[in-house]
Amino acid sequence: MRPLPFYKTTRSSIQNPPKTISVLLLLHRTRPKPKKKKKKSKFSSTMDFQTKAMESIKKYLGIAASIAATAMLVRTIVNEYLPHELRIIVNSAFNKLFGRFSTNQTIFIQKTEGLTSNKLYEASNTYLCTRISTNMRRFRVSQNENKNSLTLSLVDGEELIDAFQGVEYKWKLICKQKNQRMDRNWDFSSASEVRWYELTFHKKYKDVTLNSYLPHIMEKAKEIKAVDRRLKLYMNENESWSQIDLQHPATFETVAMEADLKKTILEDLTRFVERKEYYKKIGKAWKRGYLLFGPPGTGKSTLISAMANYLRFDIYDLNLKEVQKNSSLKRLLVGMKNKSMLVIEDIDCSIDFKNRDMDKKNQSDLSHHDEISLSGLLNFIDGLWSTSGEERIIVFTTNYKEKLDRALLRPGRMDMHIHMGYCVPNSFRILVSNYHAIDEHPMFEEIEGLLKEVEATPAEVAEQLLRSEKVDVALEGLIQLLQEKRNDGQGNKGNGKDDKDEKLVVVEKKEEGGLESSAEDHETEVVVGAVNC
Ligand SMILES: Nc1ncnc2c1ncn2[C@@H]1O[C@H](COP(=O)(O)OP(=O)(O)OP(=O)(O)O)[C@@H](O)[C@H]1O
Ligand SMILES: [Mg+2]
Numbered sequence: 001m002r003p004l005p006f007y008k009t010t011r012s013s014i015q016n017p018p019k020t021i022s023v024l025l026l027l028h029r030t031r032p033k034p035k036k037k038k039k040k041s042k043f044s045s046t047m048d049f050q051t052k053a054m055e056s057i058k059k060y061l062g063i064a065a066s067i068a069a070t071a072m073l074v075r076t077i078v079n080e081y082l083p084h085e086l087r088i089i090v091n092s093a094f095n096k097l098f099g100r101f102s103t104n105q106t107i108f109i110q111k112t113e114g115l116t117s118n119k120l121y122e123a124s125n126t127y128l129c130t131r132i133s134t135n136m137r138r139f140r141v142s143q144n145e146n147k148n149s150l151t152l153s154l155v156d157g158e159e160l161i162d163a164f165q166g167v168e169y170k171w172k173l174i175c176k177q178k179n180q181r182m183d184r185n186w187d188f189s190s191a192s193e194v195r196w197y198e199l200t201f202h203k204k205y206k207d208v209t210l211n212s213y214l215p216h217i218m219e220k221a222k223e224i225k226a227v228d229r230r231l232k233l234y235m236n237e238n239e240s241w242s243q244i245d246l247q248h249p250a251t252f253e254t255v256a257m258e259a260d261l262k263k264t265i266l267e268d269l270t271r272f273v274e275r276k277e278y279y280k281k282i283g284k285a286w287k288r289g290y291l292l293f294g295p296p297g298t299g300k301s302t303l304i305s306a307m308a309n310y311l312r313f314d315i316y317d318l319n320l321k322e323v324q325k326n327s328s329l330k331r332l333l334v335g336m337k338n339k340s341m342l343v344i345e346d347i348d349c350s351i352d353f354k355n356r357d358m359d360k361k362n363q364s365d366l367s368h369h370d371e372i373s374l375s376g377l378l379n380f381i382d383g384l385w386s387t388s389g390e391e392r393i394i395v396f397t398t399n400y401k402e403k404l405d406r407a408l409l410r411p412g413r414m415d416m417h418i419h420m421g422y423c424v425p426n427s428f429r430i431l432v433s434n435y436h437a438i439d440e441h442p443m444f445e446e447i448e449g450l451l452k453e454v455e456a457t458p459a460e461v462a463e464q465l466l467r468s469e470k471v472d473v474a475l476e477g478l479i480q481l482l483q484e485k486r487n488d489g490q491g492n493k494g495n496g497k498d499d500k501d502e503k504l505v506v507v508e509k510k511e512e513g514g515l516e517s518s519a520e521d522h523e524t525e526v527v528v529g530a531v532n533c
Contacts, residue, residue: 105203111195120214123221124197128171129153130224131162164213170200226339232314234336239328241335246315248305254434255299255306256427256458257420265303268416269311273391287381287392289413293401294420297459300397303420304343313393314340320350326376333380338390342381347396348403374405378413422455431458435465436474443475450482 111121132139132152140153154160156175161168175195201209231246252266272288279286290307292300308315316336323329336342344350381394396414398404408414423431425448432438464478 103202103204104200105206107199107209109197109199120218121195121197123218124171124199125153126221126224127217128160128162128197130220131160136160164216165208167201167205167208167213169209169213172198172200174198226312229312231308231312234314234316236317236319236322236332238322239331241316241332246305246308248302248309250302250305251309252306254430255303256423256430256434256462257299257303258424258426261418265307265416265418266310269307269393272393273311276390285382285387285392286390287394289394289396289415291401291404291408291414291417292395292397292420293417294399295422295457296399297457298420298422299458300420301345303418304341304395304397307393307395308341311341311393312339313391315343316340317343317345320344320372320377323372325370326372326380327370329372329377330380334388336389336392338392340389340391341393341395343395343397345397346399347408348398348400374407378407382413423451423458423461425451427458428461431462431465432471432475435462436471438471441471441475443472443479446479447475447482450479450486454482454485456482456485 109121109124110118112118129151132154136158138155138158140155142151154173156173160171162171175193177193232243233246234241234243252262276286292303294300314337323332428447428451461478464481465474467477468474
């Protein structure tokens with residue numbers, strides 16, 4: 001017999017056990033001995049194995065989750081309550097410990113760095129607005145005063161997944177109220193809130209992130225801002241520029257001109273902005289000149305606005321009558337920003353430009369030394385000014401190309417000469433589609449026939465089209481105007497000053513002496529879209 005636990009075993013007690021003990025003894029004796037189990041395999045069946053495996057996984061996941069939760073809790077407490085120095089020590093210990101197990105790396109992009117704003121944060125903000133999906137659980141929507149479309153953005157704590165060159169990036173915006181315990185080094189600004197982005201990616205893509213992804217975001221943000229920003233129209237008063245928002249709605253779609261010419265100009269502008277490296281290589285200032293000529297009301301100013309809207313360039317409308325001296329002119333030109341257009345309208349009459357010989361005389365005459373002159377303007381545009389900025393377009397307009405000084409027309413000065421002519425059937429179709437949104441009408445045939453006979457400017461045609469919202473009434477008015485012109489004989493083709501066989505002409509002076517020795521490098525004359533009348 002085996003001794004009972006906790007009972008003092010004496011001979012007499014064994015022989016005469018107390019009553020309760022006897023019962024227990026009985027029970028103890030009568031309890032069937034546990035049968036020895038046959039040795040089985042550890043897992044009786046596959047099911048058993050799977051269940052055990054699941055249980056173990058659950059157990060370990062549970063442990064891992066509770067470790068992570070505890071770690072997060074400790075970390076929060078540390079960040080909230082510990083003094084700065086201690087916090088750094090504890091945090092770096094945490095990072096060392098958990099960093100070993102993590103394959104990810106996280107970059108913090110704070111809104112402010114010290115007192116200044118962080119450009120990378122601003123760029124990320126702009127960039128991420130374009131990456132938000134409307135399928136996200138939560139996102140912010142706003143509408144800017146200057147924009148027609150809605151802007152979507154991230155909300156605090158929401159994650160956004162982005163991809164770049166096959167790498168996945170996780171973005172998260174964090175906003176925190178600043179409190180006294182918050183690290184003073186964290187944010188010096190007076191804002192009551194601190195914000196930052198957390199950018200997480202696999203650590204093997206650290207180099208791609210720093211060398212390609214972040215620069216890509218900066219570049220994209222620049223492009224987005226360029227499209228969003230309001231264009232400015234600068235005008236000179238005395239020696240300084242004053243600015244207003246440029247709100248001219250003209251686009252290349254709405255400018256009424258011959259299709260081939262339009263295409264040529266568009267391609268030329270696009271090539272110009274894409275050729276930064278080429279200009280650098282040939283050692284030429286990154287600028288391009290356009291001379292727009294044609295009768296009043298043919299769309300020269302409209303085309304300038306369309307060019308500015310297309311390139312997203314500000315316009316500097318230089319009134320030369322306001323400028324007395326060459327030195328003032330230089331000051332104004334130097335004050336221009338990059339990515340801008342210098343426009344001098346009616347160059348032939350905006351200043352009493354004597355011919356260049358007179359200019360030379362003036363320069364030798366001390367009394368006229370600083371007086372504004374054509375050579376002063378051209379030399380400055382070609383010389384110092386060109387090298388002080390980038391991406392500049394210069395546009396001169398005139399109603400009388402033949403009156404212009406030869407210096408203005410010489411090759412290399414104005415790269416393209418664009419003739420804006422009277423309204424032709426093609427331009428009429430664009431105008432009528434702009435104003436009345438129609439492509440066909442029974443009266444078109446008569447109008448187009450009349451336009452081939454008489455000279456009417458697009459401005460005149462546009463004015464008629466605007467007279468009534470009813471297209472029939474407007475077109476009848478236009479027919480009447482064109483018939484009157486024909487009957488008067490004044491506007492008949494062949495009589496006017498703008499008597500040309502070609503409605504639209506581009507005379508392009510190609511760049512000379514470029515390193516790229518191709519046919520392009522020779523001076524060429526291109527006639528585009530000649531429409532015989
Ligand atoms: N080619 C065109 N395409 C579209 N609209 C035009 C065109 N030409 C003229 N218009 C209309 O006529 C108006 C006057 O045109 P714009 O001021 O562009 O002519 P301009 O050639 O600059 O004249 P000016 O020589 O007198 O300065 C514009 O506001 C526009 O409504
Ligand atoms: Mg004009």
